[in-house]
Amino acid sequence: MIAKLISIGDEILIGQIVNSNASFICEKLYRIGISVKRVVTIGDNEIDLIRDLKDSQKNYDLTIITGGLGPTHDDITKSILIKFFNDKLVKNPDVLKKIKKIFRIRNIKLPEINIPQAYVPKKSKIIWNRYGTAPGIWYEEFNKVFIALPGVPFEMKEMIDNKVIPLLLKRFGKSLKTKFKSITLLSSGISESELFEKLGDIKQITGHTKLAFLPSLIGIRMRLDAEGNSLNEVNAKLSNAEKLIKSKINKYLYGKNDDLMEEINGKILIRQKKTLSVAESCTGGLLASKITDISGSSRYFCGGVCTYTNKSKIDILRIRDSIIKKYGAVSEEVALEMAKNVRDKFCSDIGISITGIAGPTGGTKLKPVGTVYIGYSDNKNIFATKFLFGTYRERNRQRAVMSALIILHKQLTNSKY
């Protein structure tokens, strides 16, 4: 069973927003065995949408459209759908009641322009929108399903999870014979080409699974895709390929699928009953924020300081003024003191520090933009590592944080990769 997504919105085509709705829906469909073969983004215009609806009717079992269901003049999806399906709009009292309630709760008089949202296509079923005023639409014609959802991510996501996926499973569950599954192995400290060479005869792996290499800031991700008639068959294929890969490059693998380095470190810290604190300069809270992204991080994360100025390094972290004067705030010496002192300050087992020049300004000949020192301190080891990243501020900050997480991981696991 194959599907197509249509995202509607000029804001995507002029590059103002990233189409993250599409990836969300792709993933949810993939998980229930529906394979998205095409994602199309078009503007708020009738000709393109009609052209795509025709293509959908011909080539895809399922089409999901997002966007263009709002209350304002630029929202045209509903009117084009009723034209395409030769349908008309009828007032739905339940939807109207719901819309009225939403505004009552917000203590706002119902705006006139929201009333047309209570009119829905006669031949369609309604998909209830828990968080917003625009209901979703489910058309079934010529044995093909067309679904239209609002483009507001928060509303769309709830509808996909709690309404659309269950409805699709009910409608197509039995016909979803082919099962799909993918796993991703996460590596660090090795390039794509080296990985490929170390894996040797790739056909051993790709005989029964698809293998794709996806570079990221932290390393290369390897995605394995398999399909088969049963979940057992698919799992066996994936597990064989995984074993094969592990037998060749295990020491470079740190996790699987959606595992995040910060999450893996957290689990190890809990297991080893260790606590952590961080001192940041150029990353300005980004490392702490990544660590606390993880629910439950309060079990091992004591906290952090962001000492963005020299004065705050001296006042808050008690870095010696003489050290800063002699070596500069971006130096191995300051990184070492920051890691040691933050560990003392928070009474944690491990202290990590980052000091560097994120850019675009602040670089010198000896210490160009992208120079970053990362310090590590525990009850046995203390060291600082120098990195030279690139010229882009945001990327430098991200790479510094990732490198700090990798250093922590190496220390926690005694790895030498």
Add this chain to the structure above:
Amino acid sequence: MIAKLISIGDEILIGQIVNSNASFICEKLYRIGISVKRVVTIGDNEIDLIRDLKDSQKNYDLTIITGGLGPTHDDITKSILIKFFNDKLVKNPDVLKKIKKIFRIRNIKLPEINIPQAYVPKKSKIIWNRYGTAPGIWYEEFNKVFIALPGVPFEMKEMIDNKVIPLLLKRFGKSLKTKFKSITLLSSGISESELFEKLGDIKQITGHTKLAFLPSLIGIRMRLDAEGNSLNEVNAKLSNAEKLIKSKINKYLYGKNDDLMEEINGKILIRQKKTLSVAESCTGGLLASKITDISGSSRYFCGGVCTYTNKSKIDILRIRDSIIKKYGAVSEEVALEMAKNVRDKFCSDIGISITGIAGPTGGTKLKPVGTVYIGYSDNKNIFATKFLFGTYRERNRQRAVMSALIILHKQLTNSKY
């Protein structure tokens, strides 16, 4: 002149990554007056790509393909292109030299699999790739341009900015008669429907410009698009529409285009010669990290503490133990002390604090997940505001940070919106 983008990669179709390459290219093309009318994502498969190349040849002046140029077996773009254009691959010595150099710098022996990347289609021009081993490809056939670029964002972005855009301007500059431009007005503290009603007769605005409403966590963005034969004409249209909107809802507008609230606050802080520090609990460094995203933030941002545990609140921020015991760590009282004490600690003019329950665990009946207190302190005012957000951890953290930035903005500008 109209364009289409083709993004190749199974990883997008299964929802593993978001197609941010497409938005980047869309924006760059839009700025030089090339209008992207369609973005298509397909898998690493020949049939779909050929189908799209045919569609491109028929309907679009320019097609840009990203992805599938890497060294591994799943990269098939080049072989499909030479098939489609009835072409063949020839070795390019310059590219080979470049690839060898890349590995020499990394101190790695040239992997066998990278050598085929030095073979390029005979009829095409090469687009030099500064950061990677895969060169880009420029085909021109039947007066239509086809460009293929690597999918690695870092490599692709450099090529678009420094090679593709200049080449397109050289090739099509004269024929780009119609000029496009868009501006976005950023509002906060008002809903989409209220905004729409306050704007009154929308046709006054949409007569000469397109108007779209785009909700975000911080408020509603209003994008105005205009086109015309000269930049002067386009600017006049936009400026009229902007004036009209400002005359009706000026007090809700805080910025324009890519302005970020944290950047606007930064500019005001510099102008008012004020400094800032922050104390965070549930947002764990996210507010500090947003503030230091802005280059030059060291001029006004002294730093922050992330006191993630009660102990660290007491030890580092000197919050009274009795207050925490009596009111709880998530309370107006603790938020007030955090804002006041962080201001003292960093000797800054303003202190801001966030304490709350991000979730998914930690909620109680009286203080459910999503309860957040934001504290503010300067030499005249001190207050804390309670918020009740939703149930999603990540969204709660984001909304807390955005709300803190809005509170700071209101205080800096004496606004009452």
